[in-house]
Every structure is written in structure tokens, then in C-alpha cells.
Amino acid sequence: MNQASEQLPETMRVAVLAPFLIASVVLAAAYGSSFLLPDYLLAIKLTGISAGSIMSAGMVATIVCASTAGWFAQRYGVVQTASQAAFMMAAAMLCLAAVPLATPLAYLGGMLLGASWSVYFILAPLQLIHYLRPAARIKYLTLLSGSQMAGLGLAAPIGHLVAQSTGSFSLVYVGLAICCAIATACLDLTRRRMRDDPHMAMKSVVLTPASALTIMRAKTGIPIVMIALAACVFTGLSTYQSAYASSRGLRPETFFVTFTAVAVLLRFSIAAFVNKIPVARLALGLILLTLVSLALYVANSGNYGLYIGSTAAFALGYGLSYATLNAMAVNLAERMELPVAITSQVFTIGYFVGLLGFPYFAEMLVSHHGVDAMLYAMGLLMVLNIALLGVMYPRAWMRPVAPN
Numbered sequence: 001m002n003q004a005s006e007q008l009p010e011t012m013r014v015a016v017l018a019p020f021l022i023a024s025v026v027l028a029a030a031y032g033s034s035f036l037l038p039d040y041l042l043a044i045k046l047t048g049i050s051a052g053s054i055m056s057a058g059m060v061a062t063i064v065c066a067s068t069a070g071w072f073a074q075r076y077g078v079v080q081t082a083s084q085a086a087f088m089m090a091a092a093m094l095c096l097a098a099v100p101l102a103t104p105l106a107y108l109g110g111m112l113l114g115a116s117w118s119v120y121f122i123l124a125p126l127q128l129i130h131y132l133r134p135a136a137r138i139k140y141l142t143l144l145s146g147s148q149m150a151g152l153g154l155a156a157p158i159g160h161l162v163a164q165s166t167g168s169f170s171l172v173y174v175g176l177a178i179c180c181a182i183a184t185a186c187l188d189l190t191r192r193r194m195r196d197d198p199h200m201a202m203k204s205v206v207l208t209p210a211s212a213l214t215i216m217r218a219k220t221g222i223p224i225v226m227i228a229l230a231a232c233v234f235t236g237l238s239t240y241q242s243a244y245a246s247s248r249g250l251r252p253e254t255f256f257v258t259f260t261a262v263a264v265l266l267r268f269s270i271a272a273f274v275n276k277i278p279v280a281r282l283a284l285g286l287i288l289l290t291l292v293s294l295a296l297y298v299a300n301s302g303n304y305g306l307y308i309g310s311t312a313a314f315a316l317g318y319g320l321s322y323a324t325l326n327a328m329a330v331n332l333a334e335r336m337e338l339p340v341a342i343t344s345q346v347f348t349i350g351y352f353v354g355l356l357g358f359p360y361f362a363e364m365l366v367s368h369h370g371v372d373a374m375l376y377a378m379g380l381l382m383v384l385n386i387a388l389l390g391v392m393y394p395r396a397w398m399r400p401v402a403p404n
Contacts, residue, residue, distance in 0.1 A: 010136045012128070016193050017140075019186035021147040023086060024124060026183040028151025030089045030176045031117040033096070034058075035156040040169040044100050054106050058114025059356055066118040066349050070205040070341065073123055078130075078205070079194065082123045083187035088116035090180035097173035121148075122348040125326060126205065126341050131194075134331040138274050141323035146267030149319075153260025205341035215346045218338060222392050223329040224350040226283075229381045230321045231354030233290060236362045236378050237297075237314065244371045248302045255311050262315035267323075274320065279328050280393035286324060287385050289317030294379045298372055322351065328392075 037054060072081045095109030128140045159172045215221060237244075237255070245252040274282065296310035326347055333343035365374040 010133050012131060012140060013193075016190055017143075019189045020124075020127070021143060023082075023183035023186040023190075024144055024147040025151040026176075026179045026186075027086055027089055027117065027120050028148040029155040029158075030093055030151075030180050031113065032152040032155025033093070033159055033173065033176055034113065036159045036163075036169060036172065037096075039160070039163075040096075040099075043163070043169055046099070046103065054110035058110040058112075060114070061111040062114035062118040062352065062356070065115040066122050066345075066352055067207060069119045069122045070207040070345050072119070073126070074206045077191070078123050078126050079187055079191040082120050082127075083184050083191065085116045085119040085123070086180055086184040086187055088112055089120075090177045090184065092116060093173045093177035093180055097170045097177065100170060118352070122345055125344050125348070127190075129326075129330050129340060129344055134327070134334060137330065138279070138323055138327040141326055142267050142270075142274055142320060145323050146264055149260065149267065150264045153256070153264060156256075205339075205345070207342055207345045211339065211342045212346050212349075215333070215338060215343050218333075218336060219392065220329050220333045220336065220338060220343050222388050223325040223332070224347050226385050226388050227322060227325045227347060228350040228354035229385050230290070230318060230325070231351045232358035232362075232381055233294070233378045234318055235355045235358050236374055239359045240362055240366055240371060240374060243366055244297065244375075245307075247371050248300055248307070250302060250304065250307050254304065254307055258308050258311040259315045262312045263319040266316060266319050270320075274324075279324065279331075280389065282320070283324050283328065283389055284386070286317045286321050287382055287389065289313050290321075291317075291379060291382045293317055294375050294382065298375050 034054075069081065072084075076084070089112070092109045092112035095105040095112060099106045099109070124144060125141060128144060129137055132140060159169070162172050162175065163169045216224065241252045241255045244250075245255065290313075293310045293314035296306060296313060300306045300310060326344065329347045330340045330343050333340050361377075362374050365377055
């Protein structure tokens with residue numbers, strides 16, 4: 001640990017952390033409202049437009065804004081830019097709420113949704129990473145990811161409940177727009193409470209092709225590739241869970257409810273202890289749990305108990321992977337005197353690449369060879385992650401490991 005890191009705190013004040021996490025829950029829920037789009041469009045009998053086309057518009061905005069978020073953060077500040085992203089998310093929700101009045105607003109809403117979520121998702125970890133000592137980062141990144149998972153997981157069931165009670169999906173999006181305005185105020189409160197903090201002098205966060213290439217060529221590129229591969233497994237299971245459940249005579253809702261409940265409870269319950277586990281052994285354990293879950297999915301012939309067990313194992317294995325690998329990458333960058341903020345951004349973009357890119361290949365596997373072929377392919381990706389971890393920490397789990 002360098003001298004600058006030794007001066008950083010190990011904890012974040014509740015007065016700063018609480019509004020930050022509240023905003024994270026709300027913005028994740030707003031992004032999770034995209035799961036409601038198919039039912040929304042069906043309810044208003046809208047033809048000639050699909051949820052997929054709306055989200056495709058958002059996908060382009062996601063990649064563009066994820067690549068330029070650092071420029072805005074450098075110019076306006078990390079929390080200030082995140083606050084502007086929250087305001088943009090409120091506008092996205094209002095656009096989607098107004099779709100029955102003007103159909104083209106659906107595409108504008110999709111673009112604003114992708115842009116605002118990508119900016120917030122890529123910048124939120126920077127605030128924690130830059131503020132805290134390396135050993136404390138996994139804990140707070142875990143709390144952040146737990147907040148985001150809670151929002152994503154609760155969006156669809158609460159949205160459906162509100163729509164069924166009121167008879168209108170538009171009111172769901174209006175409510176989310178109001179919540180996003182509150183999230184904007186929460187982030188502004190966070191910014192004001194941290195404004196005079198001596199630890200918050202942010203170094204360069206502008207991402208350039210040259211800086212990204214430097215990060216990927218160094219050892220820091222390994223955990224970035226690992227999160228991209230892990231994201232492939234997550235998006236494959238999430239996107240084609242209906243196909244898997246149908247092939248076994250199961251209900252896909254079981255997967256989403258179990259995964260969300262276990263992942264959220266896990267992240268909040270063990271966040272305070274996870275930084276005490278050597279990072280190499282923690283990462284290995286998470287990968288092995290993910291492999292076990294995939295094997296259980298393949299072996300299941302239609303048993304709900306096994307379905308819940310395999311999903312719980314996946315939630316345990318994948319649930320901590322993002323925070324663990326993110327901390328691994330930025331802590332390694334700091335030791336190698338590489339820009340930490342740039343490393344975190346490249347890490348998040350790597351996650352987006354796996355998340356958005358793998359469904360295309362998964363669709364080909366499922367349509368031509370069946371859902372089990374996709375599961376086997378994802379198992380191979382996890383085996384590759386074990387090999388990459390071995391490159392980073394050879395024999396680390398057979399001897400004492402350096403602190404995180």
C-alpha cells in the first residue's frame with residue numbers, strides 16, 4: 001500500500017453512504033423497469049414497436065455514454081455527473097409514461113434509460129474506490145452492488161403489483177420518475193456532504209483508447225476479462241431462463257425471485273466480513289460455486305428443490321463476483337501505479353461487453369443445439385476464469401496470500 005492509500009479512511013460516514021445507496025436502489029429500479037416493457041406495450045395494444053427495439057436504442061446510448069462518462073466526471077465531478085444521470089433517468093421514465101400519447105417517445109425513453117444507467121453504473125464505484133483504503137473497497141462495493149441488485153430485482157414485481165392495482169403501467173413510470181427526482185436530491189446531498197472532504201481530490205478520470213489499451217495490456221486486464229466472462233453467464237441464464245425452465249417443466253419466476261433474494265441478502269449480510277478473505281481464494285470460491293450451479297442446472301430434470309438450490313448456488317457464486325473482481329483490478333492498478341479511475345471504467349465496460357454481447361451467441365446455441373449446450377459453453381467460460389486466476393495468483397490457494 002502506497003503512502004497516499006495509507007491516508008485514506010477505512011469507513012464511510014452513514015450520513016454520506018445512506019443517501020448514496022438510496023439513490024442506487026432507485027436508479028437500479030428505474031433501469032429494471034425495462035423488464036415491464038413487453039407487458040406495458042401489450043397492455044396499451046401498441047403495434048409496430050417492441051421492447052427489444054426500444055432497448056436496442058438504449059444499447060447504443062449505453063456504449064457511447066459509458067465510454068465518455070469519465071470526461072463529464074472530470075469536468076463536473078463524479079457525484080455531480082451521477083446526479084445529472086439521475087435527472088436524465090427521471091426524464092426517461094416520463095418519456096416511457098407518455099408512450100400512449102406519443103409512440104416515438106418510447107425510443108427517446110429507451111435512449112435516455114441506457115445513457116443514464118451506464119453513466120451512473122460506471123461512475124458510482126469510482127466514488128467509493130477513490131475514497132477508501134484498498135482493503136475496505138470490497139465491503140463498500142458489495143454494499144453498492146447489493147443496493148443495485150435490490151432495485152433491479154424489486155422493479156418488476158412491484159411494478160406489476162402497482163399496474164394491477166391501478167390498471168395503468170404509465171402510473172408506474174410516473175412514480176419512478178418522482179423517485180428518480182428524489183434520487184437526484186440524494187446524490188446532491190452526498191455531493192454537498194463530501195465537498196470539503198480532503199480525500200476527494202479526484203485524479204484524471206478521462207478514458208481514452210490509449211489509456212484503456214494500457215490497462216488491458218497490464219495484469220489489470222485479467223480481472224477485466226474475467227468479469228466479462230462472468231457477465232456472459234449471468235446474461236445467458238437471465239435472458240434464456242424461460243427456455244431453460246420450459247425444457248424442465250419449471251416456472252422461470254422461481255429463478256428470478258430466488259436469485260434476487262439470495263444475492264441481496266448475501267451482499268448486505270457478509271459485506272462487513274468479505275474483505276477479511278484473501279482475494280484470490282475468494283474469487284476461486286465464487287467461480288467454483290458458479291460452476292457447481294451450472295452443473296446442477298444441467299442435472300436437473302424438473303425438480304423445484306434442485307432448481308432453487310442451483311439458483312441459490314449461482315446467486316452465491318456470481319453475487320459477489322463483480323465487487324470482488326472490481327476491487328482486485330483497482331487495487332492491482334494502484335500497486336502498479338496505473339490510473340485507478342481508468343481501470344474501474346474499463347472494468348465496467350468489460351462487464352457491459354459480456355452482458356450485451358453474449359446473448360447473440362447464446363441464442364445461436366439455444367436455437368441450434370438446445371439450452372444445455374449454452375450451459376456447457378458457460379461452464380467452459382468459468383473453467384477459463386479459473387485458468388486466468390491461476391495466471392494472476394499461481395498457487396495462491398496453496399500458500400499464504402498477500403492482503404487484498
